[in-house]
Amino acid sequence: MEIPLALRGILVITGKNMRLYYTKPPVLMFGLLFPLFMFLAFFVGRNLDLTTFFPAFLGMMLFFTASSVGPLITPWEKREKTYERLLSYPVTQDSIILGDITAGAVFGIGISLLVWLASTLFVPVTITNPGLFILAFVLGTISCAALGALLASPASDSPPNVMIFSNLIRFPLIFISGIFVPLAQMQGSAYILACCSPLTYLVDLFNAAMTGKSAFSPLLDAFVLLGVSLVFIVVARVIQKRNLVKGL
Amino acid sequence: MNAIQADHLIKRFGTVTAVNDVSLAVREGEIFGFLGPNGAGKTTTMRMLTGVLTPGSGSVLISGIDIHRHPLSAKMQMGVIPESSTVYGDLSAEQNLQLSGKMYGMPRKEREERVDELLTRMGLSEKRKIPVRTFSKGMKQRVSIACAIIHRPKVLLLDEPTSGLDVQSRRLVIETIRGMNEAGSTIFLTTHNIEEANTLCHTVCIINKGQIVAQESPERLKKMFDTTQSVEISFDRQVTKELFLDPVILRAEPCGDKWRLYTDNPDLVVKYIVGRAERESIGITSLVTSGPSLEEAFVQLTECA
Numbered sequence: 240m241e242i243p244l245a246l247r248g249i250l251v252i253t254g255k256n257m258r259l260y261y262t263k264p265p266v267l268m269f270g271l272l273f274p275l276f277m278f279l280a281f282f283v284g285r286n287l288d289l290t291t292f293f294p295a296f297l298g299m300m301l302f303f304t305a306s307s308v309g310p311l312i313t314p315w316e317k318r319e320k321t322y323e324r325l326l327s328y329p330v331t332q333d334s335i336i337l338g339d340i341t342a343g344a345v346f347g348i349g350i351s352l353l354v355w356l357a358s359t360l361f362v363p364v365t366i367t368n369p370g371l372f373i374l375a376f377v378l379g380t381i382s383c384a385a386l387g388a389l390l391a392s393p394a395s396d397s398p399p400n401v402m403i404f405s406n407l408i409r410f411p412l413i414f415i416s417g418i419f420v421p422l423a424q425m426q427g428s429a430y431i432l433a434c435c436s437p438l439t440y441l442v443d444l445f446n447a448a449m450t451g452k453s454a455f456s457p458l459l460d461a462f463v464l465l466g467v468s469l470v471f472i473v474v475a476r477v478i479q480k481r482n483l484v485k486g487l
Numbered sequence: 488m489n490a491i492q493a494d495h496l497i498k499r500f501g502t503v504t505a506v507n508d509v510s511l512a513v514r515e516g517e518i519f520g521f522l523g524p525n526g527a528g529k530t531t532t533m534r535m536l537t538g539v540l541t542p543g544s545g546s547v548l549i550s551g552i553d554i555h556r557h558p559l560s561a562k563m564q565m566g567v568i569p570e571s572s573t574v575y576g577d578l579s580a581e582q583n584l585q586l587s588g589k590m591y592g593m594p595r596k597e598r599e600e601r602v603d604e605l606l607t608r609m610g611l612s613e614k615r616k617i618p619v620r621t622f623s624k625g626m627k628q629r630v631s632i633a634c635a636i637i638h639r640p641k642v643l644l645l646d647e648p649t650s651g652l653d654v655q656s657r658r659l660v661i662e663t664i665r666g667m668n669e670a671g672s673t674i675f676l677t678t679h680n681i682e683e684a685n686t687l688c689h690t691v692c693i694i695n696k697g698q699i700v701a702q703e704s705p706e707r708l709k710k711m712f713d714t715t716q717s718v719e720i721s722f723d724r725q726v727t728k729e730l731f732l733d734p735v736i737l738r739a740e741p742c743g744d745k746w747r748l749y750t751d752n753p754d755l756v757v758k759y760i761v762g763r764a765e766r767e768s769i770g771i772t773s774l775v776t777s778g779p780s781l782e783e784a785f786v787q788l789t790e791c792a
Contacts, residue, residue, distance in 0.1 A: 245559060247592055320571040323534075327565075329563045484500065
């Protein structure tokens with residue numbers, strides 16, 4: 240009896256998150272405007288091949304959108320004192336984390352798909368492997384949304400503090416993950432750093448799906464994304480359980 | 488079967504033991520008051536009963552279901568009203584209730600009927616579409632209560648439900664608690680308000696420094712203590728303390744426009760005061776004798792523990 244109840248809880252929490260948090264200013268700011276401004280700052284007015292850089296841009300968009308909802312939800316609920324009521328409903332803390340991740344993933348997929356569809360009107364975007372493209376979208380949104388839930392884990396009931404903390408983690412990642420400098424052109428410590436970022440594997444998977452060229456095997460990219468998703472979820476679960484009382 | 492059965496609950500936060508070996512049993516259909524001074528462990532105990540916190544050791548059964556082994560099934564049996572008016576400010580009263588109904592898996596038609604019924608009962612039907620953040624504290628608390636009872640829970644747990652409310656909201660909350668109890672729900676209620684516990688609860692449990700110090704009916708609890716009785720009296724004019732100088736009156740305290748006289752023998756006090764008032768041509772406008780108070784028992788229990 241518990242599994243159907245748990246699934247229903249995750250669905251209802253996801254719906255609640257979509258309704259309440261998608262239009263919150265921090266989500267719009269860090270999930271939509273920032274990647275857009277990043278794109279404008281780095282790509283517009285420079286003599287870059289947009290078709291070549293499009294997979295990286297899509298990876299960045301997916302990364303920002305999917306990871307922007309998660310960090311906001313738990314601190315916001317703790318500040319508004321709704322978290323305790325949420326926990327007293329027939330849900331567990333795991334359902335809440337999974338509901339937060341699903342809401343982030345849906346936001347990431349929705350916005351990134353819109354951006355991709357709109358971009359096809361201006362940039363000659365190709366997809367050489369639709370299966371890999373879908374896989375990149377799915378694994379990318381899950382891993383980035385799981386990162387968002389992990390970033391919400393510090394014991395804080397102050398959304399601005401958590402958003403600042405999450406941007407301290409997210410911004411450096413986009414500079415080391417083969418978005419602005421292709422992985423093939425990286426050397427030495429830059430390359431090692433890039434290999435440590437999960438975003439690198441998402442961008443690489445998009446490259447494999449859209450251009451047919453990738454630095455790593457798509458299988459490796461997929462395994463890394465799946466692995467980091469699981470690690471993010473498990474660590475978020477452990478930290479959030481430990482910090483449960485703080486801010487209730 | 489008890490509606491709530493908690494056995495040997497212990498909860499530590501670092502080196503602090505917030506709840507130390509608490510066991511309690513709440514019978515089906517009763518209103519159970521959980522009293523204690525600030526920091527006594529009331530909220531921590533309630534959070535363990537509602538499955539929000541996991542106890543360090545011990546077990547909690549809700550309608551016979553272990554809340555830590557089967558949290559979702561156990562939570563389906565109960566409605567919870569946490570200490571703050573915890574509703575979503577960005578949602579309207581109706582949306583908050585709809586969300587709550589969905590959480591408990593109520594079918595759409597039943598949910599909509601129940602939302603209408605509760606909004607009417609709580610006096611909120613005209614403001615059903617307005618975001619709750621614009622509501623007063625009392626209105627938010629009414630939404631919070633409606634959210635907790637939308638699925639007609641077998642067990643209702645309330646943490647300080649009338650704290651800081653205006654008279655109308657407080658009455659509505661108490662009526663709702665009584666109504667739920669009459670409809671068959673078991674009520675677990677933490678409160679600071681001794682009078683509320685005295686008039687509302689079938690059983691009162693007092694916790695102090697993380698341990699249960701008493702669990703009885705309010706009347707039996709009062710009788711357990713050799714507490715002083717009192718006489719409340721008011722006159723048609725101002726009088727001074729000198730009027731009450733008699734060995735039978737242990738202590739006299741002004742109390743608004745009345746005087747409260749503490750005594751071991753209220754009959755003698757009444758005789759003395761009536762005689763004295765007649766002699767001095769003072770009119771008595773009201774006179775009420777009170778038995779031992781639960782407040783006195785509470786103070787003695789929490790001070791001597």
